[in-house]
Amino acid sequence: MNTSEFGMKAWGVATVVLAIAALGVVLLGSAYLDLEGEFLKDTPRWIAGLYTSIKQNGNVVAGILGFSGLAWSNFYKASTSIKEA
Incomplete structure (x- = not known):
């Protein structure tokens, strides 16, 4: 695995983790709301x-x-098109 692939995977994982964390905060906070x-x-x-x-x-x-x-997604597309060429 080269540096480009590692960066692509790390960036994707970090984005997904942050999105799940934000959703988790919203769901957790809404559990403490009244009507x-x-x-x-x-x-x-x-x-x-x-x-x-x-x-x-x-x-x-x-x-x-x-x-x-x-x-x-643009980084992934550019990375895979370079690998295929």
């Missing part, structure tokens, strides 16, 4: 803080993850 959308009294502060920050900056988080996925 009016307020946090329950026993909600840990770190969950409430992460959930609120991702909720308020959701477009930025989605944009970064989407751009990373798009850039990774």
Whole structure:
């Protein structure tokens, strides 16, 4: 495995891990919401803080993850086309 392949795989894994972590925070935080959308009294502060920050900056988080996925796909395509040539 050369450096290009390693970088491609590491980038892809990092993007997937960050996307799953962001989804996990949203799911975990939403488990502590009542019907009016307020946090329950026993909600840990770190969950409430992460959930609120991702909720308020959701477009930025989605944009970064989407751009990373798009850039990774271009990197993958370029890497495999060089290998085939």
